[in-house]
Each structure stands twice: as C-alpha cells, then as structure tokens.
Amino acid sequence: MMQPPERPQNETQRLNALYERAILDTPAEERFDRITRLAQRLFEVPIALVSLVDEQRQWFKSRQGLDVCETGRDVSFCAHTILEEDILAVNDAATDPRFANNPLVTGEPHIRFYAGAPLATRDGYRIGTLCIIDTRPRELTPSQRLALRELADCVQDEINLRQDRELASLLAASQARHLGILTALPDMVFVVDQAGRFIDCHDHPDLLMPREQLLRTSIPNTLPAHVAERAMAAIRDTLQTGETVAFEYDLDIPAGPASFEARVRRINADQALIIIRNITRQKQAETALHEQQRITAMIAHAQASFISEPDQREAFDTLLGDILALTHSEYGFIGEVLHTPGGEPYLKTHAITNIAWNADTRAFYEANAPQGLVFTNLKTLFGAVVTSGEAVIANAPATDPRRGGLPDGHPPLKAFLGLPVHHGSEMVAMLGIANRPGGYDQALIEFLDPLLLTLGQLIIAARMKRRLEDNQAELARLSRVASQTINGVIITDTEARVEWINEGFTRISGYTLDEMRGRKPGELLQGPDTDPETVAVMREAICRGKPFQVDILNYTRDGQPYWIRIQSSPMYDSAGQITNFMAIETDITHERQAREEVEHHLQGLAVLNEIASLPAQDVDQQLTLALSLGARHLGMEIGVIGEAQRETFRIRWLVAPENVDLRVGQAFPLQDTYHHLAIAGSDLDSIHHLGASDYRSHPSYLANGVESYISIPLQVSGQLFGTLSFSSSKARTNPFKESEREFIRLLSRWVAVTLEKQKSHEQLQKLVSHIPGMVYQYQQWPDGRGALPYSSPGILDIYGVHPEEVRENAAAVYRVIHPDDLHAVAQSIKRSMQDLSTWHLQYRTLRYNGRVRWLEGHATPEAMADGSTLWHGYIRDITQQKHAELAMARSEARLRGLFELSPVGIALNDFETGNFLEVNEALLRSSGYSQDEFMTLSYWDLTPREYEAQERLQLESLEKTGQYGPYEKEYIRKDGSRYPVLLHGMVVLDTNGRKLIWSIIEDISERKRLERMKSEFVSTVSHELRTPLTSIAAALGLIQGGAMGEIPENVRQLVQLAHKNSQRLTYLINDLLDMEKLMAGKMRFNLQPQALMPLVKQAMTDNRPYADQFDVAFSLTSRQDDVMVNVDAQRLHQILTNLLSNAAKFSPEGAQVEIAVTRIDDQVRIAVKDRGPGIPADFQAHLFEKFSQADGSNTRKRSGTGLGLAITRELVQRMGGSIGFESVEGQGSCFHIDLPIWNEQQGGDNPETRHNEGTEP
Amino acid sequence: MSQLQRILYVEDDPDIQAIARLALEKVGGFTVHVCACGEAALNEAPGFAPDLILLDVMMPGLDGPGTLKALRADPNLATIPVVFMTAKAQPQELEQLLALGAVGVIAKPFDPMTLAEQLRELWSSRSDD
DSSP: OOOOOOOOTTHHHHHHHHHHHTOTTOOOOHHHHHHHHHHHHHHTOSEEEEEEEOSSEEEEEEEESOOOSEEESTTOSHHHHTTSSSOEEESOGGGOTTTTTOHHHHSTTOOOEEEEEEEEOTTSOEEEEEEEEESSOOOOOHHHHHHHHHHHHHHHHHHHHHHHHHHHHHHHHHHHHHHHHHHHSSOEEEEEETTOBEEEEOOOTTOSSOHHHHTTSBHHHHSOHHHHHHHHHHHHHHHHHOOOEEEEEEEEETTEEEEEEEEEEEEETTEEEEEEEEOHHHHHHHHHHHHHHHHHHHHHHHHHHHHHOSOHHHHHHHHHHHHHHHHTOSEEEEEEEEEOTTSOEEEEEEEEOOOOOSHHHHHHHHHHGGGOOEEOOOSSHHHHHHHHOSOEEESSGGGOTTOOOOOTTOOOOOOEEEEEEEETTEEEEEEEEEOOTTOOOHHHHHHHHHHHHHHHHHHHHHHHHHHHTTSSOHHHHHHHHHHHSSSEEEEEETTOOEEEEOHHHHHHHOOOHHHHTTSOHHHHHOOTTSOHHHHHHHHHHHHHTOOEEEEEEEEOTTSOEEEEEEEEEEEEOTTSOEEEEEEEEEEOHHHHHHHHHHHHHHHHHHHHHHHHTSOOSOHHHHHHHHHHHHHHHHTOSEEEEEEEETTEEEEEEEEOOTTSOOOTTOEEEGGGSTHHHHHHHTSOEEESOGGGSGGGGSHHHHHHOOOEEEEEEEEETTEEEEEEEEEESSOOSSOOOHHHHHHHHHHHHHHHHHHHHHHHHHHHHHHHHHSSSEEEEEEEOTTSOEEEEEEOTTHHHHHSOOGGGSSSOTHHHHHHBOHHHHHHHHHHHHHHHHHTOOEEEEEEEEOTTOOEEEEEEEEEEEEOTTSOEEEEEEEEEOHHHHHHHHHHHHHHHHHHHHHHHOSSEEEEEETTTOOEEEEOHHHHHHHOOOHHHHHTOOHHHHSOGGGHHHHHHHHHHHHHHSEEEEEEEEEEOTTSOEEEEEEEEEEEEOTTOOEEEEEEEEEOHHHHHHHHHHHHHHHHHHHHHHHHHHHHHHHHHHHHTTTTOOOOHHHHHHHHHHHHHHHHHHHHHHHHHHHHHHHTTOOOOOOEEEESHHHHHHHHHHHHHHHHHTTOEEEEEEOOTTOEEEEOHHHHHHHHHHHHHHHHHHSOTTOEEEEEEEEETTEEEEEEEOOSOOOOHHHHTTTTSTTOOSOGGGGTTSOOOSOHHHHHHHHHHHTTOEEEEEEOTTSOEEEEEEEEBOOGGGTTOOHHHHHTTTTOO | OOOOOEEEEEOSOHHHHHHHHHIIIIITOOEEEEESSHHHHHHHHHHHOOSEEEEESOOSSSOHHHHHHHHHHSTTTTTSOEEEEESOOOHHHHHHHHHTTOSEEEESSOOTTTHHHHHHHHHHHHHHO
C-alpha cells in the first residue's frame, strides 16, 4: 500500500518561505544545472533533480535525465524527504511499503533507488531536495552520503543567495535608472520641500542660476510671483492629495521667452518632485499651426461671405476685423485704388475702423463710411504705399519722413503697416493697419501674403460686381470670383452631383470640370485611407440641407493623397428652397504636415524617455539599445556611435542589419567618412539624399552606398569624443524634419552623459585605487552575518585580504582585528545600525606577523529593504598619526608634571579676556588662593592698581614682541597682604589658534628679604668700620698736623703713610655705600633746573687743591654760559670731581687738564682731557665696571677705589645723561658727559623729578 | 658777634672723645666739655653754658636727634646751635639731620686738623642768618 506523505507541522510558514524565494516556475539556471549534472556523474545515476515541494506538487528547478518538470505531491518522494532533518535514502523502493505501489516506481521512470537531501532556507524551512534516482537498487556509502549533503548545501546557498543578489541588483538598477533619467533628458527635475526650498536638482542648461546657488534658495525667491504662486499651490495640493498636479507657464529665460510645463508630485509628507519640461517649441509649432488655420479660415470665410452676402461691404468689414484681430492691430482700413479722370490715383475705403474722436468726426464717419471714404492726399504714410507700390513699415511714424501728419484729436499712431494689394500686375487696393504692439516686420508681410491675394480677388470681384450691376447672373458672378481664388470651389446640385468647379479645384484635384460634371465628387476623390466616418458626416449634412465643415483625405486624379478642408453651405433661391450646395475646399496638406511634425516631435520625446530609462547595468547594452530605438524612430537601419581620434574614426557601438559590412572596432580614415563634416562643423550634419547632393563623389558615398544620414558630434566632458550618427541605404524624399534634428540632438546629449558617466566611473575606479586606505561598502544582516559587497584594492593594505575574499563574508576581516578591540568594533557597528548614525571608530589590527596597526574608519549606514544595513565608508591607516598622538600625549604629560611640580608659579591666561585658565600649585601656595578661587579672579584682584602704568607698558611689549618682562611688581594675597613677584611670559597659540599667555610668576619675597638684610648689613658694617677709623684717622691727623708738637722725621713719614691709608679706607667705605645705594635704588636725587657753568667752575675750584698735589693745572677751554640743566647739584659735583681728580691723578707733573663745555644739538657736553698714559685698548671695555683699575701696581701714585667710574656712570645716567671717552694709549684720555639741555617748556616733565615729589625739604 | 669759645661735645666712644677733645682744644683752642651720653648732656649743659653743642648721632640711650629734641624743649637751651657728627654721612641722612634744626653735620671720620675751623665756619654761617 502506498503511503502519501504527511504535511510538515510548519507547512504554512514553509510555503511562505518557498514563495518568498520567487524561484518556482522560473527558467532553468546554469548554477543549479551544474550541480545536478555533477551529482548525476558523481553517483552514476540516470536522474538527478533539484525538486521544490509546494502545496500540490513537486516542481523541478533543475533536472537531469527526466523530461517531466513536475509531479503531484502525493506521489513525491521528496515530500517525504522534507519531513527529515537529514538525507532520506530508499535503497529499494519496490520493497519499501511507503513506495512499493507508487506509480513512479511501478511505471515511468521506474524508481528503485532514491536518495534525497533536504534543502533548507536560512530560516530553516525545508522547501525541497537535491535528489538522485536510479532504476536499480543501491546503497549509499557514508562518504557518498556526505557528498550528497555537500552538494545539497551548494544548492541551498544558491537558493538563498539568489534573493540577496537580486535585491542588490534591482536596487542598483533602479538607482542607475533614476540617475539616468535625471541627467539625460530633457526635463529639469527638482526636489523641493513644503516651503518651496530646493532640496535637490540636477544640472540643466535651462536652470535660472547655477545648481549650487539654486540649492540655497527657494521657489518664491527665484521665480516671478505669478509662476511661484502656482508652483506653491501645486506643491500644497500634491502634498495633501498625493495626486500629480500639472500646470503650464511662460517665463523669460536667457534664450528668450519660453513656455514650460510643470508636473508636481508628492514624494513624502514634506517633499515633492517637480519635473519641468521646456515646451516652447511645441507651443510655437502649435501657435504657428493655429495662426495658419486662422488665416485659412479667414480667407474661406471672406470668400464665402462675399459670395453669399448680399452686402459685400459687410464682407470687407468682417475681413478687416479679422485681419486686425489676427495681427493684433488697433485700427485700419481696406481701400481701393481708383483714378480720377485726370489719371491721379486716390483711395476709396471698402472698410475702415471707426476711430472717430469727437462729435464731428463721428457724424462724418456715420454719414460717409457706408459709401466709402475718399482720400486724395497721398503725401502720407499710406499714400506712400499707393505712390511707390511697395509695402510701408513705419514703426516710428512720428519721425518718419513720409508722414503727412495727423488731424488734431486723431488717436495716436504708434506703428503703421501699409500693404499694396495687387491683381496681376495692377495695384488695385491697399491694406493699412496700425498700432501692433512691438511694431510690424517682414515676417508678418509674408504671413499675410495669401490673404492679400484673396483681398485682391475680392476687390476685383467687387469692381466687377459694381460694373456689371444687375446684368450678371449670380452663378456667373460667383464663378468669376470663385474661379480666381486659390481655393477650390465646387457647386453641386441637391443630389450632390457636380454642376461647376473652379480652376483652383482643378489645380488641387487634377480633375477638369468636364470630368467632374454630373458625377458625385466622393466617387472620384475618396480613396482607401479616406475616413468613412467623415464621409458619413458629409452625407448626413447634405441630406439635411445643413452647412458643414470637415477635414478629409482625398486623392488626386494621379492617385496622390492630399488633405483638404471642406466648408460647405446650401444656397437658396428667392423662395427659400435649396437649389445648390457650394463648397470651398482648402488644401490643408501643409497644416497636416505641421501637425504631424508636432506629433513626431512628441513621439521622439517618448522614445528618448524610453532610452533614458533603460536599465543602466551595462553601458554597452544601453548604448546599443539606444541606437536601435533611435534608428527605429528615424526609420533608418544603421546607427553608429564612433570615436574620432586624430585622423581615425572607429566604430564603438553599432546597430546595423546583418548584410551591412560594419562591425564594432572597425576603423576608417576620418576624411573618408561623413563624420568629419559634422566634426568640422561642430554641429549636426544631415543629408537626406546623397546621390543628389554635392557629396555624391565623397569616398564614403562611393564605398557604402549610403543615401541618407544624419550625424552629430559628441562632446564628452567638454572634449570631442566622436559622433552619433544614423544612416540608411535609402534616400529620403524630404529633408530631415526639425523634430528629427531635435531628437538626435537630445539623444546625443544622453549618449554624451552616459559616456561621461562611464568615464567618470572609470576615473573613480582609478582614483579609488590610488587613494590611501580603502573605500568600501559593508553590509550586515540581522542574523549578524556581514559582508563587504564592494571594497577598493586598498583593502589588501588595510586588512591583508583581497576584495573578492570578503565580498560574501566579512569573516576574514574580523580575524585580523585586534582581539582587544573586537568588542568595541562590534558594539560601534551595532550602535550605528540601531540609530543609523555615522560609524566612526579608531581601532587596531593584529596581523600574523605580530604587527599592530591603528585604523580609523568612517561610514554612513543605510537601511536596506531586506532588513540588513549597508554602510558606505572608508578606512585609513593612522598608525603613524596614532604614534605621534601617543608621543604627544607623553610629552604633554611630562610638561604637565613640570607645570604642576614647578617651584615657580606658572599661569595661563586668555589673551583677549585676561582670564586665568590654569595656574599651578606654586602660584596657589604663594597667593593663598585655592584653584577654584583663583579661576574666578580678575587681573586687578591680584595686581595693585598703582602698577597700571607699568602693566600697560608690558602689554605693549607683549603685543609687539610676543613677550614681556622680566619685571617686578607685587601681587595681593587672598588675605590682602602683598608680596613681590618677578614676572615674565610669552604668547602662545593653542590648537584652535586662540592666543594664550604663559606667565612665569616667581615669588621673590625671600630674595627681597635677603637683599634688605644685605643692604642693612652693609650699612651697619660701614658704620661700625667708620667708628674705629674715625679715631685712627683723626689721631694720625693730629700727629701729622703737628698738633702734638714736632716729631722726628722718620716717625713723621710712618705716620703720614698710616694717615694716607686710613683716608683710603674711608673713601672705599664711602664708595661702597654709594654703590650699594645706587644698586638698591635708594639714592635720592634733588633735580633742579640751574645754570651749568657755575657748577663746573665750582668743581674746578674745589678740586684744585687736589690737583696741586700732582702739580697739575685745570684750564677751561670752552664755555656755554646760558645753558641750563636739570640736575642734582651735589651729584653733578661728585661726577665732575671724579673726572677732574682722575684726570689730575693720571696726568704727568706740570701738565694741564683741559675742560671744555660744548653744545651738541639739544645736549651739552662737558669734556675733561688729560695728557696721561691713556687707557689700554684691552681695558677700555671694562672701564666702567666695579673695582676696575687699569694698573693694580700704580696704586701708590694713583690711589682710588676702582668704584669711581662705575658710580659716576650710574649717577650720570640717573640724571638722564650719558658718559663716554676717547683714549689712545700714550696720548691721554678725554672723558665726557652729555646732559640734556633744560628749557622752560619741558618744565617738570622729568620722571626723576616726579619720583621725588614730596620727599624734599 | 661773639667768638665761639665753649663747646659741649657729646660722644659715647671714649677714643673718639679723646681725639676730638685734642683737636678742639689743642688745634682750635676751645673750651670743651665732654659728655658720654645724651642724658648727661641735658643735665650738664645748663651748668656749662656752651656756645655750641657738637652731638654724635648714634648713641646708646638717648641718641643725637633725641637729645636735640630734648634740648629744644628746654627754653634755656633751645637757642644753642647744634652740630651733628655722624658715621652715616649719606646725603639723605644729612638732609634729615639738618631738617631737625641742626646748623651743620660733620661726617666721620673727621679731619682733626680742620675740625675746629669747620665749627667756626658753621658758627659764623649761623650768625649770618
């Protein structure tokens, strides 16, 4: 008994999983067939299948050795297999109770052995099997079982992969198509938001401004109000309703006035897509068509009314009205040219616009217009037409020399057109029209030409009518009129049999009156393509005796088709009975052609749209398909995209019938092809019949036998690429239509864009291969599986793997990531996936060689339809940068340590605000503030205000040189006490370029205390030294001075020696104290403006006794009696004493010391010149240093402390002067001091004076 | 104008006392009374009735300026001219001493041979006032 298979428990979900694969009933695929063939051979079985089990049947996706493609599920072995986890093997079906009676066992294909491995989806649903079947019993070895399972895994992978791949390629195709449509043709595409702001658009020559600029603005800000309002309303509409909203508008663009059609469609809740097409050409064609129709209608109307209206004046009035409307003129007239008996021409109006401007003119018009107004003065603009016989255009009539002037009150004349109306060679009338906006031009004259012809005929007819009065039968009169018209006129009886036709009708149809008379026109004129419905309409109207108008295709006597417009109306006798039908027939073939042209144009656009939306996977296929669509549209067999390189033309893409001997890759000398004509002309080139053209001897014509071709140069990325061309071995009867030329222009643009895209894709590939690091796409599915569908070659450098190794599975990459960073990488990816935030991470890789590298990655995630996430990003090697960063961090840590541990205070301030940014421990310790307190301090919380002037100087230095200090000032401690500090610092820039000030703030309290102690010590010591010295010196002085009576000579000498040395000791102590005070800044100066010379003379006088000791004389050689100086008299005395005593001391006996006081600009110089030994050159540099004397051995003769000049220089400088000397060894020395000359204006403006305020008695 | 004759000399250092007394008596020919300290000078001045008081600045106890102040406070002694003698003969110290009302300051170490002459000059310059 056969057992039908059970249904699995999860059957519904299983079936869904199967249907989701979308694999059922699809064509066979090599990727599965390959596996079944392999199985067939491997297991040496006649049958191997990939079987999928759906609700009712098993269907074979791949089959070897079996003809049927499906069987019922009830007899299916595989339906059993899908119930199993593992392989189901039936070694002998004939003995297996489940299958023994199975028709597949008992009948074809006589299954005895079956082994099937279930195929599972990724979710675990078993949807089918890979099975092998034999007609004899068998048993699988364990290794065969394994092999079967592995093959089944391959099938399983293919089934599962298929969906992913298809999704990806569908997406790519849709994106590419989207891009293709956007960039190719011929519309402008915008994405805008609710407020009309441009979110996106693509480059297009009709954009009102460059794309980048446009994207920063909005519709209301760019378009004129009337367009913007409609656009905004359309956006509101479509956002609300979701419906596409379309409108048309006119807009002046740089190329001139243009018409556009806009379609607005909602994208999502707050964005809309706007597609704008330039429909100017279409509009123009329509307008031209419309106007042609109007003028044709007018002619027919005028003729008909002239013929049927009893009052011909009304016909002229109507015609004039129509002409004015057609030409947008304000007023005008139709006037017949008549002649006086003397032969002078004059005008008589048949129709004239009523432009009466007052009661008089109104009365005149009403009385005379019906009979016709007469104008005899021809020295006017209109008269010029009559006298010259030529058209007169006067667009500035006020200044036109031909003008005759206007009567008062006449409406203004802004533009005038006068046209002569001829009949044969005779000028019979003229048309005058005025005030067309923008004036008149030649084009309008040409446009009106057929009308003038008709007008001429009407005038003649009117003339004849006048002449013949009542003598002519109406039909005859009509015939005279009608026979002259360019239109066909046909008169039939009530039975619709022809009674009469005019010459025009014969011209159009080829039939003569004799051939037509008595016949029904339809029998002769209508043919195979004549529309039966139109014929029915005509017949119906005639039966009912009604007028009608139809457009109908008729055939000439030669069988040529032509389009004709028939306006037919019944004619009545005096009793009101219909006697005849009269029809005016207008040839509308041109009109039909124009309409066809518009239709063809639209058709072309449709083809272009089709081309633009070609799936964009393969450029070759795309271009070839485009060529074949283009060729079909143009009705030509051959389409070629060729590349021109120097002198060679090479076919790159081609469509051609098989019998044409052309192939892709074929090259020709450029000169031998037509393409050089297009290339040389840089524009479209076309010939519709080469054999009849100048090019019939061109080598290409001779070689190819091409009779028509159209070719256009292709510019790719601004450079000539080659041409796009279509050609045919058949000549065309007509030149290429404008719509066809437009079509090929647009197609060439699309081709160029496509080529550009390909080129830029290639460039991108090149670029990508050259950039450091890698560019990639990483895709991760919800089950955690990851892959890199795209990675640039740089991945080899970054991860040491090839792009193809990780295309399906990213495991190879994860193996390289440093184990310590793996978690961080996984977490960051997860985070990016969850909130779709940019992925950014720095992490390490660890390669097999133990080398660690730092990487940095950026990627943007995108959620995919299948629930996976796709990142686009790049990864670069930042090992070096990282090392630098780490080194930097170490170095910063060191600096930080220094900063924190420094015993000297350090502070960091903002240059602009002066705020404290950082201070170190040492500064906090000295100032008594905590870190937090310090940060809130302002500059003047720390610095006493009296330092403001000094601070300003330091700030200037900081701004000028970037540095300040060192200088001393005081800081205020938290407790209000002050302490001295020594400051210096510099400007630095932080990484953001912010200016900062680093300051070193040294607490010098301790140093100051020591200085004070030293100073006090010196002072005390000098006092303590002086006290015993006073006794010694005085005692010796008394003895030596003889106060104690005479003493023996040898004793006197010793006492003298002792006395002199005690004096020297006294000087030394005095100088030491002076020096100490100067250095400590404690020397006070009492500066007073006073005359210089008395001070000099006093010093000379006071030092004379000293000089006498050396037998040296002072001599004043030059004086400045009126010079005033601002000095401390006592100190200047000390200075001069020093110089004079030095000079005396170093002069030879009997010599003279010369003192000269001279003026040098605003300075006064006091020079003291001796004739001593001079100062050795190598000592001159040290002259003013402390304790210096040129010759230590000369102390006996030239006593001194060695401090004199040092003190002198200090004193001179403190009084604003300077000291210097010239000396040549062996020729004496000259010391000089320069002091600023004091004058009244500077009174009191001396820092030293100010400094001393209030300290003087 | 009377002659300078009687000098009260106040000095704590006995060596300088001896030398100065010699210079004033032997070289200058004055009548000299020496006191070792300011208090002694204040006590003995009325009895001695000096024409001029030569006053050392730095002394233990009542120093030179203090003694001068005390002298000026005693109506009997207030008009006696005072000359200071000091080892701290720095300019601003001189000025301060003169500002106290002294007629002169003599720096130590002094020249014993010209000391008497210096005092006579100061004495007469005071009389010029």
